[in-house]
Amino acid sequence: MPNMKNQETLAKIKEDLAGVSAVWVVDYCGLTVKEIQNLRNDIREAGASLKVYKNTLMHIALEESELPTLDEILEGPSAFVFAGEDVAAAAKAVKTFAKTNQNLEIKGGLMEGSQVSAAEVEAIASLPSREELIAQIAGAISGVARGLAVALNGVPRGLAQATKAVAEQKEAA
Numbered sequence: 001m002p003n004m005k006n007q008e009t010l011a012k013i014k015e016d017l018a019g020v021s022a023v024w025v026v027d028y029c030g031l032t033v034k035e036i037q038n039l040r041n042d043i044r045e046a047g048a049s050l051k052v053y054k055n056t057l058m059h060i061a062l063e064e065s066e067l068p069t070l071d072e073i074l075e076g077p078s079a080f081v082f083a084g085e086d087v088a089a090a091a092k093a094v095k096t097f098a099k100t101n102q103n104l105e106i107k108g109g110l111m112e113g114s115q116v117s118a119a120e121v122e123a124i125a126s127l128p129s130r131e132e133l134i135a136q137i138a139g140a141i142s143g144v145a146r147g148l149a150v151a152l153n154g155v156p157r158g159l160a161q162a163t164k165a166v167a168e169q170k171e172a173a
Contacts, residue, residue, distance in 0.1 A: 013061035016082050022111040024081040024121055025073050030103030039097050048083040048090035068115040073107045091125035
């Protein structure tokens with residue numbers, strides 16, 4: 001590890017690890033250059049980045065960053081998806097690409113400093129995105145507000161209807 005290039009790469013990996021919420025590990029063996037470019041674009045649109053590092057350098061960086069070392073995952077060709085704020089969107093981009101391309105395999109990864117399995121990454125991918133969650137919350141708040149407005153409006157309307165009925169009865173009598 002005395003090699004200057006490896007030391008620079010290790011510093012880049014540590015920098016990438018410091019600024020992310022999650023890291024997904026994928027096996028990209030068998031993908032063409034065009035497919036990898038498409039995968040990178042999909043991941044970039046989700047607010048994440050795809051990088052390929054040597055497994056040994058990633059292991060060292062994880063160890064020095066006091067994170068789980070992912071020993072059982074870091075075997076064979078590995079690419080790393082560094083997810084920013086919207087972890088679900090990055091996982092969704094990887095899962096969607098893996099559905100259409102059999103050569104991409106999700107191995108697992110890290111989230112919030114804990115190791116996650118491939119099944120957990122896929123479960124995270126099935127969660128709604130941040131925008132969808134915000135829309136759902138806004139819809140729920142809007143529904144409650146509408147119900148409250150209808151209920152509050154019903155009291156004066158009921159009073160007005162009762163007053164009108166009494167007035168009509170007095171006129172008829």
